[in-house]
Amino acid sequence: MADLQILGNEEQLQAAVAGRDARFDGWVFLAVTSTRIYCRPSCPAVKPKREHQRFYASAAAAQDAGYRACKRCRPDASPGSPAWDWRSDVCARAMRLIGEGVVDREGAAGLARRLGYSLRQLERLLVAEVGAGPAALARAQRAQVARTLIENTDLPMGQVAFAAGFASIRAFNRVVAEVYACSPTELRAKTRTRPAGGGAITVRLAYREPFEPSNLFGHLAAAAAPGVEEWRGGAYRRTLRLPGGPGIAALTPGPGYVEARLRVADLRDVTAAVARCRRMLDLDADPCAPAEALAGDGVLGPLVAKTPGRRVPRKADAPEYAVRAVIGQQVSTASAATIAARLAERYGETVEDPDGGLTRLFPDSSALAEADPADLPMPGGRKRTVLALAAALAEGRVELGPGADWAAAREQLAAVPGVGPWTVEMIAMRALGDPDAFPLTDLGVAKGAASLGLGAGKALEARSQSWRPWRAYAVQYLWAATEHPTNRTPAGPARNDDQTREKASA
Template identity: 85%
Template structure:
């Protein structure tokens, strides 16, 4: 499903609006010419005549056309288009980087340069695809972040403007008034039932598309947590974050219809990136229906999909960190790999203050590990050499596993690092790059799950998996879940709250 396909099918789009189909939220935005308001297709407050309907592929495009966000359905807060999560073309890569606040830090020209395009080329591509250029897209994101902070925290407005990425209070006031038809103070006054953050923390609610199955997602993150860098505490997955302007921490807790995200950052300018990384770690921008439909077409997987619909792919908030930890975890148990990662963080990672729990360190940067003493790496000699070679490649920019990278190039570059084989590449592609079609066919858990379901192994399993494309990373979650491994279950203390 994509915007152009939806718009080209008038019956489908009209049925979605008439049926208030939430599956279309984030894919397309409905604007009403008579009210100058734009909404989600599922908005319960709008039934416009067809002649008053206009459709846009992004909130930014609707705002750029002069429409303001509906105060009831809050279309700007809907999960973003899932297309940016599974595509690897330049527009998808640009959207992922904009989501991390690259335009706020480096400008639209900096974004274009990072993607290897001229600004004019990039603007033309984005306008054709999403109806707005990088500056307008970043402006819409700043407005949405601002509203979230205004309504959910007690931060002074000046700090809200700063955290949302605005260059001045004047620009902040103007954009909020344009997009929401009221002042920042009025937005805060009208907010009802908001959770006010305190003690230096910022508490937000992260939206996702239903259905949402948290068991393997949080179970895996908790089971693989490296003490000091990550932990499971009080029903939340907590971890440290390496951010552009200083360290931070995030606590992610499953709630009724949302993920509660409690952030602490050294610099408020890093809020946008911190939120983007948390969303990516939990695969919150996914459209669960697309992989479910593809996988359920296989008779062997259909019962598993029906039993636990909405599985997500557990990822890491930091791509380079996971790439190195994937090498550390070659051919050893998850717990052993986590212990080694914790030891490296204690020796080479930067210290972090955590008034809420037991987080003490950032995982070491590639630069720090590239200079590590091999004697301090508790692993076999070949794996030591691979960790150091990969750390140097990441530090020097010869390998990139960030959100703006082309996945095919990343795989090619990873394959050039001695000791990084197909299993490691596919695990990095799945959990660091976010490729929904990553498929570690030789993973022990995949092999066991496939054997249990009588799907074959090796070439036979690879051939069977072709029908699951481009959602094989989601198939992996169901294959892993066919066993009773602890990573497939939420810790008991939070089962009752989800």
């Protein structure tokens, strides 16, 4: 699966359909010419003859070709293609931005401007890659968001249309009917789920098996900054800075999905909130790809086989993580979280949490750039680095958003005084999502490698070459090789540990 080029091997795709192989879900979509329905390759409802099979690289392309979504396997709700998280070319960056709702807010032309391309160039690239242009891709996403809100809330249909990004009720009704072969009212009547209460929107975030949540939620909980994040009742909860205002997400691991309970100030932010939660939990990953790459290592291979499906824990807000990575240099995880909480209390926007516990957004870069150095409880050199990085982020000299070019971002970060290789690699791994990021000098990596007899320094760097391009996933197994609270999902309220790392991530 790791070497599959989308639509590049018809025989392999047909074998996946014959075997109902769920690993291909989200990579490609099967359309059946005799029924005019498109499905996941694993759909149990169909087994069409080969002459009736057509494969598309996106749900949008299948919809553009006149196919409607299967009502049983719900192909548009499958995990997204891992390619968009694991690549940094213009198509991958465009897909991440579309997932954040940029086309709905700024139009296809605005998306092209963000990427530095003409709309015609971007259209041509996306059609060649995924079979559909920005408008069609955004339309498919709007339809999927609309169905989620129809089935999981009791919002009036007008508000659903508005929240999903439709310009009119007429367009909303038409697209839902075309994609799902029923009206919005009929779609709601068929649902068996109960809407969440208290103004929250509950969404099930699908992932590909296997899925190991221990280090993922353990890391987020152990490094949680009080007031901004917390672990409570089996859920990781945090505030979100969204285009239309603050939001709150509560994420709970479940069987086959992660439950996301969302509160947003502007219903149009549901799309962006879902995208950020998925990226934070690395839910679009194909766990088979790194597993295959690491399986050949005599030391890591058995660890991967024993605990498959580890994901890379990220942050929902890339600029926030970049600042917190600097804060976390040479201090404990607990100390870094405490400092982050103090900055949020002093400079962060207040948030109302009906469930209690969360009070602030982490400060945006502009606010931190103007912070009084006396408010930064850290050594002078690190104060200067935090302020310099915040200014660079605020002024656009460092770009870390979903549309960022990873190579350019690394260069921009390295130009900030006080940002060294460890900080750059941690930001690349946990903010940009680079699957090959490798913080060689991280104390947790060094301890894990030493306990496994993998060496250190140049020897470990040389050993890691065989793990490429999945070294960020190898890091998860190195971290898990030694005892640390980040390696396990908390049983109760989160408690930050006092174990000091030479260079600990925030």
